[in-house]
Amino acid sequence: MAPDPSPLIQLATAYWGSATLIAAVRLRMPTHLSQGAATSEEVAARAGTEAVATDALLAGLVSLGLAEKTPAGQFRNTALADTFLVEGRPGFLGPALLYNGDVYPLWSRLDAVVRTGHVTQTPDQYLGDDAERTRNFVYGMHHRALGVGRAVAAVIDLTGRRRLADIGGGPGTYSALLTQKTPGLTAEVLDLPAVADIAREIVAGMGAGDRVTCTPFDYYKDTLTGTYDAVLISGVLHREQPDGVRSILAKASAASAPGAVIHLSDVMLDDDRAGPLFGTMFALNMRVLAHDGRCHSVAEQTSWLDEVGYTVTAVHRLPAPIHYTVIRAEKRA
Numbered sequence: 422m423a424p425d426p427s428p429l430i431q432l433a434t435a436y437w438g439s440a441t442l443i444a445a446v447r448l449r450m451p452t453h454l455s456q457g458a459a460t461s462e463e464v465a466a467r468a469g470t471e472a473v474a475t476d477a478l479l480a481g482l483v484s485l486g487l488a489e490k491t492p493a494g495q496f497r498n499t500a501l502a503d504t505f506l507v508e509g510r511p512g513f514l515g516p517a518l519l520y521n522g523d524v525y526p527l528w529s530r531l532d533a534v535v536r537t538g539h540v541t542q543t544p545d546q547y548l549g550d551d552a553e554r555t556r557n558f559v560y561g562m563h564h565r566a567l568g569v570g571r572a573v574a575a576v577i578d579l580t581g582r583r584r585l586a587d588i589g590g591g592p593g594t595y596s597a598l599l600t601q602k603t604p605g606l607t608a609e610v611l612d613l614p615a616v617a618d619i620a621r622e623i624v625a626g627m628g629a630g631d632r633v634t635c636t637p638f639d640y641y642k643d644t645l646t647g648t649y650d651a652v653l654i655s656g657v658l659h660r661e662q663p664d665g666v667r668s669i670l671a672k673a674s675a676a677s678a679p680g681a682v683i684h685l686s687d688v689m690l691d692d693d694r695a696g697p698l699f700g701t702m703f704a705l706n707m708r709v710l711a712h713d714g715r716c717h718s719v720a721e722q723t724s725w726l727d728e729v730g731y732t733v734t735a736v737h738r739l740p741a742p743i744h745y746t747v748i749r750a751e752k753r754a
């Protein structure tokens with residue numbers, strides 16, 4: 422019997438749901454609905470959108486489980502939308518979700534990337550060249566770290582450590598969370614200049630400005646000047662091919678005393694590099710975004726850590742929605 426083609430149709434149209442979610446967040450529909458149940462005409466008036474298309478969008482949100490329609494024809498948020506899609510709520514994930522909307526045009530050129538091996542847009546737009554995109558990107562990382570990313574901070578125990586280097590620390594959220602839960606720990610967020618500027622503002626907003634500093638740092642060009650007893654490299658190595666990873670790990674090792682701890686936290690692949698699904702898709706996402714984007718397996722990173730003097734002591738696999746694995750290793754004497 423011939424296989425059922427349904428999975429192909431489902432895959433080919435999967436972006437419809439993504440586009441509906443992204444449009445709703447861009448138009449702040451869940452925030453408008455949080456003001457109270459309303460007809461599509463009323464929602465359109467709140468959002469400043471066209472009424473007939475707004476009705477179609479809201480119906481799509483109902484089908485996706487993000488809104489409900491009452492018997493009286495009014496729309497309201499589901500608990501999922503109310504918790505994560507309303508501006509100002511602690512769980513708000515808007516900027517992190519919108520980032521996927523920014524990246525979507527790059528995915529539509531995936532075939533060109535695979536044909537040529539070159540990205541179709543410079544990734545530097547998110548890392549300083551375009552001020553608004555950089556800001557959205559850094560705040561997106563912050564919201565993600567504060568929400569689903571708390572699971573990462575929860576498995577990192579830095580008790581007794583004094584000085585953390587957070588390489589490619591982005592918004593500084595993990596450094597702030599880790600200093601807040603670890604007496605005596607100070608942290609240095611090391612990231613590109615435009616990102617470090619925004620991180621300083623975020624860290625101050627979290628009340629951690631006295632224990633977290635944000636330093637301009639380019640891991641291609643700069644070396645670490647201090648001596649650290651803890652290093653965190655979170656969500657960074659997926660931008661790099663193996664030689665790039667080795668070089669960053671060597672810099673971390675050179676600045677770490679024997680007994681120092683390092684945590685690598687990222688989306689990681691199975692050792693055969695053919696799964697899991699989120700990992701292989703995320704690896705493609707990084708390939709359309711960054712010149713050297715690649716996801717790595719735990720086995721690969723264990724061996725690269727070993728080369729620069731670290732022994733892996735624990736591996737924590739965190740489930741959806743974060744999909745991160747955290748490798749802990751210690752610097753040998």
Ligand SMILES: C[S@@+](CC[C@H](N)C(=O)[O-])C[C@H]1O[C@@H](n2cnc3c(N)ncnc32)[C@H](O)[C@@H]1O
Binds near residue numbers: 612641655
């Ligand atoms: C996905 S973000 C992860 C941020 C943060 N560590 C986290 O887990 O939330 C990757 C970070 O790597 C930084 N980065 C990229 N290239 C860099 C470079 N050459 N030197 C230093 N940081 C870099 C980016 O600016 C960005 O903040």
